[in-house]
Amino acid sequence: MRLRAEYRLGPDLRFLSNLEMMRLMERALRRSSLPYALTEGFNPHIKLSLGTVLPVGLWGMREYMDVEMAENIGEEYFKERMNEVLPEGVRINKARIIPEEAPSLMKIINSASYTFVLRSGYDWQEWQERIWQAERLPVKSRGKKKDAEKDLRAGIFKIETSLENELAFLNIWVATGDPVNVRYDELHDLLTITGIAARDIIDVYRSGNYIKEGDFFYTPLEKVI
Amino acid sequence: MKEKLFKDILPRVSKPVRYMGNEMNIIRKDWDKAKVKMAFCFPDVYEVGMSHIGGKILYGLINETTDHLLERAFAPWPDMEELMRAENIHLYTLESYRPLKDFEVVGFTMQYELAITNILNMLDLAGIPLWAEERDERYPLIVAGGPVVFNPEPYADFIDVFLIGDGEELLPEFLDEVYATRGLKKEERLLRLAKIEGVYVPAFYQVEYNPDGTLKRMYPQKPGVPEKVRKRVVKDLDKAYFPEKPVLPYMSIVHDRAVLEVMRGCQRGCRFCHAGIVYRPSRERSIVTLKKQAENQIKNTGYEEISLTSLSSLDYSGIERLARELVAQYGKKGIGISLPSLRVDAFSVDLANEIQKVRKTTLTLAPEAGSQRMRNIINKNVTEEQLLDAVEAAFQSGWNAVKLYFMIGLPYETEEDLDGIIELMEKVRDVGRKYARRAVEVRGSLSCFVPKAHTPFQWQSQASIEELETKKRYMLREKKKGIKLSFHDSQTSYLEGVFSRGNRKLSRAIYLAYQKGCKFDGWSEYFRFDLWQEAFYEAGIDPDFYTRRRPSYDEVFPWDFIDIGVTKAFLRKENEKAARGELTLDCRHDKCSGCGICPRLEVKVDIKEGREIAPKS
Numbered sequence: 001m002r003l004r005a006e007y008r009l010g011p012d013l014r015f016l017s018n019l020e021m022m023r024l025m026e027r028a029l030r031r032s033s034l035p036y037a038l039t040e041g042f043n044p045h046i047k048l049s050l051g052t053v054l055p056v057g058l059w060g061m062r063e064y065m066d067v068e069m070a071e072n073i074g075e076e077y078f079k080e081r082m083n084e085v086l087p088e089g090v091r092i093n094k095a096r097i098i099p100e101e102a103p104s105l106m107k108i109i110n111s112a113s114y115t116f117v118l119r120s121g122y123d124w125q126e127w128q129e130r131i132w133q134a135e136r137l138p139v140k141s142r143g144k145k146k147d148a149e150k151d152l153r154a155g156i157f158k159i160e161t162s163l164e165n166e167l168a169f170l171n172i173w174v175a176t177g178d179p180v181n182v183r184y185d186e187l188h189d190l191l192t193i194t195g196i197a198a199r200d201i202i203d204v205y206r207s208g209n210y211i212k213e214g215d216f217f218y219t220p221l222e223k224v225i
Numbered sequence: 226m227k228e229k230l231f232k233d234i235l236p237r238v239s240k241p242v243r244y245m246g247n248e249m250n251i252i253r254k255d256w257d258k259a260k261v262k263m264a265f266c267f268p269d270v271y272e273v274g275m276s277h278i279g280g281k282i283l284y285g286l287i288n289e290t291t292d293h294l295l296e297r298a299f300a301p302w303p304d305m306e307e308l309m310r311a312e313n314i315h316l317y318t319l320e321s322y323r324p325l326k327d328f329e330v331v332g333f334t335m336q337y338e339l340a341i342t343n344i345l346n347m348l349d350l351a352g353i354p355l356w357a358e359e360r361d362e363r364y365p366l367i368v369a370g371g372p373v374v375f376n377p378e379p380y381a382d383f384i385d386v387f388l389i390g391d392g393e394e395l396l397p398e399f400l401d402e403v404y405a406t407r408g409l410k411k412e413e414r415l416l417r418l419a420k421i422e423g424v425y426v427p428a429f430y431q432v433e434y435n436p437d438g439t440l441k442r443m444y445p446q447k448p449g450v451p452e453k454v455r456k457r458v459v460k461d462l463d464k465a466y467f468p469e470k471p472v473l474p475y476m477s478i479v480h481d482r483a484v485l486e487v488m489r490g491c492q493r494g495c496r497f498c499h500a501g502i503v504y505r506p507s508r509e510r511s512i513v514t515l516k517k518q519a520e521n522q523i524k525n526t527g528y529e530e531i532s533l534t535s536l537s538s539l540d541y542s543g544i545e546r547l548a549r550e551l552v553a554q555y556g557k558k559g560i561g562i563s564l565p566s567l568r569v570d571a572f573s574v575d576l577a578n579e580i581q582k583v584r585k586t587t588l589t590l591a592p593e594a595g596s597q598r599m600r601n602i603i604n605k606n607v608t609e610e611q612l613l614d615a616v617e618a619a620f621q622s623g624w625n626a627v628k629l630y631f632m633i634g635l636p637y638e639t640e641e642d643l644d645g646i647i648e649l650m651e652k653v654r655d656v657g658r659k660y661a662r663r664a665v666e667v668r669g670s671l672s673c674f675v676p677k678a679h680t681p682f683q684w685q686s687q688a689s690i691e692e693l694e695t696k697k698r699y700m701l702r703e704k705k706k707g708i709k710l711s712f713h714d715s716q717t718s719y720l721e722g723v724f725s726r727g728n729r730k731l732s733r734a735i736y737l738a739y740q741k742g743c744k745f746d747g748w749s750e751y752f753r754f755d756l757w758q759e760a761f762y763e764a765g766i767d768p769d770f771y772t773r774r775r776p777s778y779d780e781v782f783p784w785d786f787i788d789i790g791v792t793k794a795f796l797r798k799e800n801e802k803a804a805r806g807e808l809t810l811d812c813r814h815d816k817c818s819g820c821g822i823c824p825r826l827e828v829k830v831d832i833k834e835g836r837e838i839a840p841k842s
């Protein structure tokens with residue numbers, strides 16, 4: 001059976017690479033009494049796949065993974081057993097049994113939201129308007145075509161700001177994968193280009209991963225097929 | 226501190242996970258309740274240091290079984306060091322992020338002679354003076370242990386206290402006494418500590434030299450300080466502490482797996498081998514204990530591999546049963562069993578084949594010398610037939626690459642011995658061509674012989690860099706098709722040679738080399754032999770004095786006062802037998818060869834699972 005889990009990767013573990021994250025989950029599964037499934041062959045490994053790569057340096061509020069079990073177990077049972085063995089900084093929020101034929105996370109996730117925690121004192125209303133009115137939002141690409149000019153405009157879907165204890169939380173929904181892939185460091189550059197001082201950016205994390213259909217953002221737990 | 230680190234520093238370094246801490250199974254003891262606070266420092270990067278078993282043992286031992294506290298620190302890679310210096314961050318431990326200066330004891334493990342520059346760099350990064358005499362009671366006691374300190378003299382001016390021998394025997398007792406002497410002046414405190422067996426406090430010894438530069442005598446200057454320092458030994462390894470809940474790194478480290486130390490020591494008696502002498506006698510763990518340790522380690526880590534380690538694990542009396550039982554228990558769960566070093570015989574290869582179902586890539590064997598004559602000289606009790614049987618078994622069962630370890634620059638070596646290496650490799654290649662299903666690869670890894678203190682070859686001369694380079698060129702010229710050769714750096718080996726038989730006069734050169742920027746000397750990209758040469762020159766030291774001479778049997782060595790249990794008379798006898806090409810058999814299977822340790826230290830070769838596995842001939 002297949003399970004999809006949503007987890008939080010806390011700030012203390014923000015420097016883990018994708019490979020390290022995989023290993024962390026595999027080892028947690030091995031520590032648990034869960035009936036994880038193994039691949040066939042000489043070098044069996046756990047059938048586990050993670051969602052889109054969380055960049056090194058960022059922590060994640062809602063990240064996703066799919067894992068296969070050799071026996072049927074309950075969703076709550078999975079969550080509890082995993083949380084017993086995971087390191088302090090990682091917690092499973094929710095788990096859901098998904099059909100065998102459900103497409104992989106990598107295939108369906110096409111959007112992510114990044115949260116920038118900022119010192120306030122900026123006019124966020126005005127800033128947002130500027131972003132939405134801009135025809136183009138050029139930054140230097142940090143991805144494949146390094147340093148080439150890249151227009152982020154089409155890849156920015158939604159922005160929300162909230163204020164809390166003199167801090168502003170700027171949550172930006174962007175496109176991931178093809179055709180535009182907006183990286184968090186490019187967003188960071190966009191912020192600084194549009195008048196926000198780098199020193200006012202206190203923290204950045206990924207707050208979610210989504211399947212965007214039209215104007216709706218579904219989480220990978222909501223939309224499995 | 227932690228906040229600054231996570232926000233400003235770590236995002237700017239190449240591998241931030243090295244400096245992050247927060248691993249699973251980390252032990253953060255209550256700082257205020259702990260008695261002695263000790264920082265355990267590994268003078269290399271995290272992924273190397275975390276692979277070291279000794280560190281795992283002491284970490285668990287002190288934190289789990291005593292009222293003291295032990296936290297870890299590693300050498301920062303140069304990019305991190307630069308940032309730390311620029312941002313005024315002192316070297317800190319990964320548990321509490323406290324600077325080393327806050328600790329009462331700062332200990333270094335020396336696995337490798339050239340680690341000394343990293344030790345100095347770490348002290349400097351911690352804001353601690355490098356010279357022992359410049360540190361009063363306001364600073365932590367600087368302590369060092371590990372295999373290198375069986376000859377502690379080259380480092381004597383930097384280190385306050387050396388701990389000689391098995392740390393799990395000595396460290397708890399040492400820390401208890403540190404606690405009991407709290408508040409005393411440094412000298413009084415050291416005097417108390419020096420009375421513990423296995424503790425060496427260099428400041429209390431007077432050293433006198435002969436006009437030719439050799440040691441005249443060395444003696445304690447204070448009452449109660451022992452003339453000889455005897456190493457500490459764990460008598461019953463089966464009862465000794467071993468960590469069952471080791472810290473689990475996130476980053477991939479050099480040896481990233483559960484570890485079972487099946488035994489300590491090795492009795493084969495290779496005459497060049499330092500570990501084989503200083504860790505005598507060999508002591509085994511029982512299968513029952515090892516299986517319990519495996520189970521708990523897997524439960525607490527989720528590792529995908531269990532490694533059966535020791536100096537020579539195939540000599541462990543229960544190896545076959547242990548390996549089979551572990552495979553039966555863990556194979557189904559996708560957990561593999563590995564043997565890090567194989568003995569040169571078909572039995573070993575067959576066993577490896579049976580248990581290591583995966584990764585049939587390169588088989589590694591260490592015949593050490595190419596000719597039977599030379600193997601007799603070094604007492605490597607392996608025949609050509611055994612080697613060819615081993616590789617035949619390997620090629621037949623699907624391996625297609627063999628890596629063979631040899632040494633060059635050995636005592637009494639001639640061109641014929643070098644030819645012997647190539648001929649032996651050719652024979653291996655031919656066996657491969659006959660039995661392997663694919664094209665075979667035969668690689669030779671050639672290291673340079675370094676005479677080590679406390680070995681039979683401590684009376685031998687080390688080949689010069691020029692000689693080694695000539696030998697290397699010769700071998701490359703004679704090399705045949707289908708064989709690859711790679712050589713260890715002769716300059717690094719030369720420098721190791723200086724320290725392995727070094728004395729106190731070297732501290733000046735070490736200091737100068739460090740000042741000139743030497744660090745990470747074990748890493749070829751940072752090794753600067755030219756700076757070391759300058760340092761020796763400026764310190765007025767001829768390094769050849771340490772490497773090139775062939776000392777007489779009357780010479781007093783700077784390390785003679787360290788009593789490793791094995792007698793100098795035995796070592797001498799072994800060196801004489803080497804000259805005659807005579808073998809000394811393994812006392813595990815043959816009669817006692819009289820090395821002296823068992824009666825002198827009241828220990829015994831401790832075989833737990835019977836003697837049924839004799840080396841096959």
Ligand code: SF4
Nearest residue numbers: 812817818819820823
């Ligand atoms: S004293 Fe004898 S039995 Fe003991 S380790 Fe030495 S040679 Fe072996």
